[in-house]
Amino acid sequence: MRFVAEIDIMPLKEILDPQGKAVKLGLKNLGISQVEDVRIGKHISLELEADNENVAEELVKSACKKLLANLIMEDYSYKITVMA
């Protein structure tokens, strides 16, 4: 079966996000001053083959822990769906 995992990898809340601060300032300069906070991370879309959803989930977790996320500074969340 083919699955699609939509993964979000974000900096931990306690970690300073200079990129987010820069974007917030940029938006303010463009007249969008209602933005109170900006946090920027990665969105990764994985297509993978697996026998079932549990196996797919284990693969996704393993990929996040081994390569995609730096668990010291980031956390990850994911949504797995069967590909039509």
Next chain:
Amino acid sequence: MRFVAEIDIMPLKEILDPQGKAVKLGLKNLGISQVEDVRIGKHISLELEADNENVAEELVKSACKKLLANLIMEDYSYKITVMA
């Protein structure tokens, strides 16, 4: 009212994604060879003040068009929720 917008900005499907190819190879080298395709983009979380959800949505669209997404090479999707 305060809203949170979760925005995904991804390279257009037709555009080559060298970063995605590199991650796919990296996963394979780590023994995760069931991954067929990898696409990498940005996930941006915005906190903003707005009178209602429609106003919040207009602000998010404006922020994406003006600064967050390069519409020549990327497309964006978003989910807006009221902050508790």
